[in-house]
Amino acid sequence: MNAGFHIIEDILKAFETGTEQNLIEKFSKRYSSDLELQNIARLYQEYAKNSDLEKKGQTENRLKALLEARRFEKADVKELHLRDRRNLETKMFYKHEEE
Numbered sequence: 001m002n003a004g005f006h007i008i009e010d011i012l013k014a015f016e017t018g019t020e021q022n023l024i025e026k027f028s029k030r031y032s033s034d035l036e037l038q039n040i041a042r043l044y045q046e047y048a049k050n051s052d053l054e055k056k057g058q059t060e061n062r063l064k065a066l067l068e069a070r071r072f073e074k075a076d077v078k079e080l081h082l083r084d085r086r087n088l089e090t091k092m093f094y095k096h097e098e099e
Contacts, residue, residue, distance in 0.1 A: 001034070007027055010023060015060055024044050028041035037066070040063060043059045
């Protein structure tokens with residue numbers, strides 16, 4: 001099971017307050033089969049060991065990308081804003097509902 005949109009969003013909000021370490025550890029254990037989140041957790045651990053700000057920035061950027069991907073995975077095309085639907089049509093194929 002993959003971590004949902006709101007989980008990733010919570011982790012990103014924690015980056016703003018500096019409390020991200022606990023959340024990343026907590027959710028990486030809970031969603032151990034989520035490979036993308038596991039890769040992000042490993043990258044964050046590298047930052048935590050070496051205090052490498054570049055790794056922290058990479059972690060945050062990957063979380064933002066994952067957030068957008070999860071948003072599109074779970075959203076129904078009809079629920080997206082018009083601008084998002086137009087972008088989605090160019091990025092992926094989807095089936096039209098047969099009436």
